[in-house]
Amino acid sequence: MGYWNREMETIDRGELKKLQSERLCAMVRHVYDNVEHYRNKMKERGVTPDDIKSVDDLKLLPFCEKSDLRDTYPFGLFAVPMSEVIRLQASSGTTGKQIVVGYTQNDLDVWSEVTARAICAVGGTKDDLIHISYGYGLFTGGLGMHYGAERMKATVVPVSTGNSARQVNIIKDFGSSIICCTPSYALSLADTMDEMGISPSELKLRAGIMGAEPWSEQMRREIERRLGIKAYDIYGLTEITGPGVACECSEQSGMHINEDHFIPEIIDPETGEVLPIGQQGELVFTCITKEAFPLLRYRTRDITSLVMDECPCKRTFLKMKKPCGRTDDMLIIRGVNVFPSQVESVLLELGLTSAHYMLIVDRVNNLDTLEIMVEMTGEMFTDHVKGLEETARRISAAMASTLGLTAKVTLVDPKTIKRSEGKAVRVIDKRKI
Amino acid sequence: MIIKQISVFVENKLGKLAEIMNALHKNDINIRALSIADTKDFGILRLIVNDPEKAEAVLKESDYAVSITRVIAIVVEDRPGALAKAMNILTENGISVEYMYAFITRSENEAYVVIRVEDNQKAVDVLTGRGIRILKSEEAYNF
Numbered sequence: 001m002g003y004w005n006r007e008m009e010t011i012d013r014g015e016l017k018k019l020q021s022e023r024l025c026a027m028v029r030h031v032y033d034n035v036e037h038y039r040n041k042m043k044e045r046g047v048t049p050d051d052i053k054s055v056d057d058l059k060l061l062p063f064c065e066k067s068d069l070r071d072t073y074p075f076g077l078f079a080v081p082m083s084e085v086i087r088l089q090a091s092s093g094t095t096g097k098q099i100v101v102g103y104t105q106n107d108l109d110v111w112s113e114v115t116a117r118a119i120c121a122v123g124g125t126k127d128d129l130i131h132i133s134y135g136y137g138l139f140t141g142g143l144g145m146h147y148g149a150e151r152m153k154a155t156v157v158p159v160s161t162g163n164s165a166r167q168v169n170i171i172k173d174f175g176s177s178i179i180c181c182t183p184s185y186a187l188s189l190a191d192t193m194d195e196m197g198i199s200p201s202e203l204k205l206r207a208g209i210m211g212a213e214p215w216s217e218q219m220r221r222e223i224e225r226r227l228g229i230k231a232y233d234i235y236g237l238t239e240i241t242g243p244g245v246a247c248e249c250s251e252q253s254g255m256h257i258n259e260d261h262f263i264p265e266i267i268d269p270e271t272g273e274v275l276p277i278g279q280q281g282e283l284v285f286t287c288i289t290k291e292a293f294p295l296l297r298y299r300t301r302d303i304t305s306l307v308m309d310e311c312p313c314k315r316t317f318l319k320m321k322k323p324c325g326r327t328d329d330m331l332i333i334r335g336v337n338v339f340p341s342q343v344e345s346v347l348l349e350l351g352l353t354s355a356h357y358m359l360i361v362d363r364v365n366n367l368d369t370l371e372i373m374v375e376m377t378g379e380m381f382t383d384h385v386k387g388l389e390e391t392a393r394r395i396s397a398a399m400a401s402t403l404g405l406t407a408k409v410t411l412v413d414p415k416t417i418k419r420s421e422g423k424a425v426r427v428i429d430k431r432k433i
Numbered sequence: 434m435i436i437k438q439i440s441v442f443v444e445n446k447l448g449k450l451a452e453i454m455n456a457l458h459k460n461d462i463n464i465r466a467l468s469i470a471d472t473k474d475f476g477i478l479r480l481i482v483n484d485p486e487k488a489e490a491v492l493k494e495s496d497y498a499v500s501i502t503r504v505i506a507i508v509v510e511d512r513p514g515a516l517a518k519a520m521n522i523l524t525e526n527g528i529s530v531e532y533m534y535a536f537i538t539r540s541e542n543e544a545y546v547v548i549r550v551e552d553n554q555k556a557v558d559v560l561t562g563r564g565i566r567i568l569k570s571e572e573a574y575n576f
Contacts, residue, residue, distance in 0.1 A: 383438075383479070385477060413443075413444045
């Protein structure tokens with residue numbers, strides 16, 4: 001499959017390191033000169049821009065965290081005057097106060113470049129109809145993919161979120177060939193197609209670019225089967241630029257990070273120590289080309305690992321694995337770390353394919369309780385009480401072995417767990433801690 | 434001979450049964466017999482109705498988990514010992530009853546008993562062989 005920028009995407013790693021080092025040095029200088037908050041952090045640590053001579057010196061720099069963004073809200077980390085900022089975007093605010101970021105013209109150009117790379121990497125060309133069901137607006141998903149698709153002169157269908165039946169009709173009637181949406185929305189569209197009696201063979205859809213929430217490999221297979229497409233993972237976050245920081249190629253074996261713009265590190269979230277490639281930890285990014293909102297060593301709270309291999313696609317950029325959770329959506333229940341994505345994997349492994357569930361965490365008599373509500377499906381239902389109790393018991397046993405925690409499993413009526421059209425809400429935590 | 438029973442998953446929640454009944458009412462479906470199996474967390478509602486196919490479609494449309502279960506119904510005299518006889522026949526032939534429920538008919542001195550067994554044909558054969566009448570499906574839907 002194609003490249004958008006073959007020269008850069010297949011760059012020799014020695015050359016890449018040189019380029020990254022040059023860009024990093026200039027970026028540290030830019031941030032030090034223009035962002036008081038970060039300059040103070042560097043001073044506290046006793047580091048000056050002169051200490052940063054190559055990417056090997058990255059570890060000398062202080063981290064930037066979500067709390068730094070909150071402390072300087074709204075524009076305290078901007079590194080250019082507002083007159084040069086031509087766009088603002090904000091994060092969805094699922095983790096406390098919202099975060100606002102800015103872009104110069106060059107920043108938007110870089111962002112379009114990396115999303116165009118993502119679309120090409122999954123086989124997209126200028127002849128594709130690209131159906132964008134990510135939300136438009138302050139959320140970076142919609143506009144991020146939009147600009148990339150436009151950059152490569154594909155045909156953009158800017159549907160945004162909502163009205164699934166209309167979306168299905170558009171996909172069918174217009175002949176959309178690539179869809180960009182969250183994985184949970186992809187499954188929701190598949191439900192709608194079932195309801196409308198439309199089979200994937202009636203559609204021209206062949207690929208999906210999906211991200212913005214954790215999903216499992218099983219869920220990918222489920223989406224691929226039900227929509228008749230190949231589903232590719234894309235990664236990004238508003239703080240760094242939005243979607244397109246990394247995207248999978250045809251191999252579906254991890255997301256190539258656009259390292260000419262963003263340098264990744266994996267750290268131990270407890271100690272901040274940089275971990276060797278291959279080890280799992282918290283992902284940290286340093287922007288080396290951003291002008292308006294250039295974060296250095298930003299802690300993403302995403303937990304993943306990096307992969308260095310000879311990818312058959314010939315891209316030389318490092319790959320990151322699908323994040324297996326976030327340090328901040330991680331639930332600690334009775335001392336056990338629980339990721340909602342684990343629950344999803346268990347359900348899919350058991351062949352309970354509807355994948356609609358809700359975790360309810362509570363504290364009763366100082367003891368955490370976990371209830372997992374699972375929607376009953378046509379396939380699961382049997383006329384025997386014993387059969388249904390056995391299903392609940394089977395789920396409970398599989399959860400216990402995967403989560404290391406007993407959970408009460410409650411079967412509920414079909415379609416009674418609220419569907420989302422953006423990020424899926426999988427947890428209700430009633431504990432007051 | 435084989436009766437199509439509607440089985441519905443019912444969440445333990447206030448108003449669920451009313452919801453189901455309202456859906457059936459709106460679609461003019463008449464209930465001939467019913468039973469409900471309940472556990473701590475959910476129930477299974479079992480219905481004999483005048484139009485099983487329509488009832489299934491209606492409930493599926495309203496997003497219930499529904500299935501059609503094939504059951505038989507026997508006709509027994511409304512007197513002590515009549516059902517015991519039928520059960521003895523099943524026992525002698527090694528046929529387990531998963532569940533059953535009875536309803537009394539409007540006319541005659543008879544009761545109908547819906548029986549769920551694994552092998553309907555075998556049950557029908559042994560029961561009829563000993564003189565027990567099996568209800569015809571039309572009789573169940575429209576008695």
